[in-house]
Amino acid sequence: MAHELNSTNAFDVDSTLQRLTMGQKVKLLSGLDRWHTYPIPEAGVPSVRVSDGPNGIRGTRAFNGVPASCFPCGLGLGSTFDIDLVREIGEVLGDECRSKSAHVLLGPTVNTQRSPLSGRSFESFSEDPHLSGTLAAVYINAVKSKGVAATIKHFVANEQEYHRYSYSSDVSERSLREIYLKPFQIVIKKSAPRVLMTAYNRLNGIHASENAWLIDQVLRKEWGYQGMIVSDWTGTYSTVEAIKAGLDLEMPGPTVMRGKAVERALVSEKLLPGDIDARVRKILELVAYAHASGIPFNGPQTAVDTPALRALLRRAAADAIVLLKNAAGLLPLTQPLAKIAVIGPNAKNVFLSGGGSARLRETYHVSVLDGIRAAVPAAEVAYAVGATSHQYLPLLDDYMHVDGRAGALLEFWNEEPGVGWVESLAEGSQPVWSTPTQTSNCYFMDGIYTTTFVPDESGDFEVGVSLGGTGSVFANGTRILDLTHAPPAPNAAFENATADHRAVVRGLVAGTPVALEVRWDARVYVTLSGRYTTRGGLRIGAARVLGEEEAIEEAVQIAEAADGALMLVWLAIVVVGLNHEWERSGLDRPGISLPGAANALVAAVLRANPKTIVVNQSGAPVAMPWIADADTVVHAFYGGNELGNGLADVLFGAVNPSGKLAITFPKRDEDIPAYPLWGANTESVGHVPYHEGIYVGYRGYDKKAIDPLFPFGHGLSYTTFTYSDLSTTPIAADGTFTVSFTITNTGSIDGREVAQVYIADPVSALPRALKELKGFVKVALRAGESRAVEVALDREALGFFDVRRGAWVAEAGTFEVLVGASSRDIRLTGKAELEKEFSWVGL
Structure with missing residues (x-):
């Protein structure tokens, strides 16, 4: 049911603007914190709450947040080509915003996938501007029907993560208009989003957040955009230039580029009062929209989990799956199955979303392995990892408990709990605060993390830890890692953290608990740039020690069709791909190859058993050097909470697949139209020439007569x-x-x-x-x-x-x-x- 905007006691923008002092107006130009605009209570201006987006509503906490639904990633939704489904999901996201008291959803993303190697390719709907803009407009209108403002982002030419704050996307105007601006133009024409977010990068030498031609000339004057314009988080790089160009709001707060700097610019008359009023008016108009929505300001945050919502999550996960190849007609699996071998790192580990702003604490999740077991409860399902694909060891989340309940305990001290506390706590020392958590990936923490890890396999286990700070790791009371002097590392688990340090704990037995404890101090820590930070964090993971050849051999053994006289059906399902470590904000992929020994694993299983289904799970295309030997190939994007059940529904015929690729799958890196001038491989430092012009995606493959691995729009069905x-x-x-x-x-x-x-x-x-x-x-x-x-x-x-x-x-x-x-x-x-x-x- 749509939420009608409340017209009673409406917020009056004009009178409020007249009442505000210049000092109050300046405060409004930047955020209060990471997720709220600045309030002026004495003038009746409340604080508007925003939330990531775009595949779920995280709320105001990145760590220990209120659980939320996670839907398929943007490229997965794009590959449904389903306007009705996108509308349903947009409406649910609007409802979940209301449950988090969020007035603004920071999504969707409509950047064009110039290269599938971009770390955030999975967030956008398509490489095609028409498909991307059309679906985004439907999404935004659906969110708006619930009284919530959606945010179209990132404006514009934000197609890579390498040096994302500084590089210049050098694009001809025709290419910019026809390819990169086009989805934004479609969205503004068809849905008039209340908020638009500028990109981090420069466009033809000028940062997007201060580009007057882009914001004032094209967006506001030519297209007539009436909404508020906000910077990407920390994406404001100037004071006067950004305000004059038309950037209304700097986020997050507290301010870095505004505040006192604006006051100084007013004194020098580099800025005039009219410049400030123009920006403040747009912010107040958003406040008025939030006021009319009926969503409380600084309201509570609650989780939503209903049977109807679970059904939609499951349907969305299934509909985002694309059947790439079914040459032998093996799918759907409708005959009785006695045995199934499930193999691969993406089968047991749960990767429901890409990384960065897409990640959230989900209400629940279903792994591929669990989905298959639930679909065929009478069958024997064997599992082997076969190969690893992680950059960091898998989190402990599904294998830990404390005090008889799932999760871990975090305890915090304001001062050292005794001399030598890293080795031994003083008797009777008590934390000033403690909290349970469901994850071993913790941000902005400082203290002691305690849990019991319960392995589900026997053998030697490798334990890996990355800290924002310094500290030590204990297993069953014995220190196994000393990170008291560990240096920071680039691309660590989170910003300004140590490299992933690892130790082996030997002789663990499946089902036998191991007491793990991390003690760390985040008060003073030197970062890569030589700065000091007090922002702490912890990431701890573990996996059984397994050599590459040994792992593949284990997989081959359970995949081999060696049924003897019983002649039982023996089927192999190999699930490989990427995860939120490979596809995330701040980091691009080095190439389209699968990581680790994934390709060797697939090839070995195909040789061992011709009745093998290969499932690739990734947010963007990967190479498949074994494709000629594989009769059955399925692509699963990051499918959200219900990925496991959705995939099982497709494999076992409960759902006839209907997805079509919204992006071209290349055979090799060299075939990508942007190759080689992309990312770090550019002609000059800081500039990325868009040399392919308008020939992006399938347009480039067509123009050069290159046969892709799978073309744009491809997807098979179980019927014809x-x-x-x-x-x-x-x-x-x-x-x-x-x-x-x-x-x-x-x-x-x-x-x-x-x-x-x-x-x-x-x-x-x-x-x-x-x-x-x-x-x-x-x-x-x-x-x-x-x-x-x-x-x-x-x-x-x-x-x-x-x-x-x-x-x-x-x-x-x-x-x-x-x-x-x-x-x-x-x-x-x-x-x-x-x-x-x-x-x-x-x-």
Whole structure:
């Protein structure tokens, strides 16, 4: 049910602005803390709460937060091509914002995946601007229906994490307009988001947060954007320039670039009162929106967990799965199965989201291994890890307890609890505060962490710890690690932490508890840059010691089809991929290869058992050098709480897969259109030339006639579909026209098909892509059913941006209409005629 905005006792922006003193206005220009705007209680201005986003609502705490639902990552949702599903999820996210008393959701992300190696590729919907913008607009409107403001981000050309605060995305204006700005333009036209977040990077030499051409000229004047503009967190780099360009709010607080600096700029008249009023007005308009929503200010935070919500999470997880290959018809698994070998690091460990701002404390989770076991309770399910893919040892979260309950205990002291406390606590020493926690990944802490680790396997275990501070680690009372003088390391578990230090604890027995304790001090700690910090943290993980060859051999042994006279069905499911350590903010991937021995594992299992299903779980594409030997391949994105059940539903036929790739899977790094000028591999320090121009994603593969591993829009079903009866209406003078065709389910089971409409302009004044996605429709059909569908298109399907004119142009002539099951599987072709050229500026 939609939440109507409350019009009674409305917050009056004009009168409030008139009452505020200049000192109060200056305070409003930056945040109070990480998740709240600055309040002015004496003027009746409350503090607006914001929350990450975009696949769940974390609330105001990164550590020990109130649990929340985690939905599939952006690229997973993009690969559903499902407007109705995205709308449902947006509505639920709006409700969960309300449960966290959050007025603003910091999502969605619509940056274009210039390269799949970007650490945050998984957050965006697609490499295609039309698909990305269309789904994002639906998402935002759904969130808004609950009285919550959504935030479109990161504006603009924020396509890599390497040197993300300083690098310059050097993009031609045509490429910028047609590829990178286009999803933002679609969103602002179709959903008018209340908040827009600027990017960290520079655009053609000028930081996005102070780029007057980008913010004032294009966004506000040309597109008519009326919402508030906020910096990405710590992404404000100037005082005067950013305010004059139109950046309303610096986040997070306390301020770094505003406050006293603004007051000084006013004295010198580098800024005028009118400049401040313009920025404050937008902040007050957001306050008014929050006031009307009925969401309390500084309100409580609660978790939501209902059967209906779990059902939606499960359906979303299943719908985000893409069936890449089913050459032998092994799927769906509908015959009785006596034995299943489940293999791989992503089967047992739970990776429900990518890293960085996408991570949260989930209400619950279902691993792939647990999902498979639940789907076939009568079958014997054997497990072997086969290979490791972690940068840090897996967290202890599912294998620890304290005082008879799951979790651990954190105890805090304001002073040392006795001389030599790192080795031995003084008798009778008591912490000033303590709290239980469900995780062994703790931020902003200082004290003692105690838990009992219960291994589920026997053998020698490696224990790894990274600290924000200094300290020691104990196992059963014996110190196993001394980090009292450990130096900081780049890309550690969290900022300004030590490298991952490890020790081996030998002879552990499955089910036998091991008492673990970490004692650490975060008062003074020298960071990589020589600064001092008091921000503490702890990450502790463990895994059984297993050599690469030994691990693969274990996997092969359980995968081999050696049933003897019993002739029992023996099936192998290998689950490999990436995780939130490889795909996260602040770090890009070095290449598209799977980490560790994952490829060797897959190849070995395929040799041992031809009835092997390979499941890759990652937020963005990976290479598959074993693809020719694999008959059955499934791609699972970060699927949220219900990933395990959703995948099992697809594998065992409860759900007919309907996902289609929203990004191209390349065969090798060199095939990526951005290669080699991307990330650290650029011509000059600090500049990233977007040398491929408009030929991003499938446009680049088409232009260079490169065969991808799997093309954009590809995805198989357990049934088959045919296309017929294509027709188009004449293109009207304003560019509108309709494409109609019929889809028939020619298979024996019900299914859903995503039909994609591409437009080509073979004769143009400027070079154009061979084809561009301009429409799509997802149709559910019963076995044998046919349905006529229509896709309405407008001038956006025809035009290109002409920099000479500073305008969009649709040239007269014949356009080709291509309807297909993917960008490389075109089923129908037709033509549409535009009689007279026209041009336009703006939305």
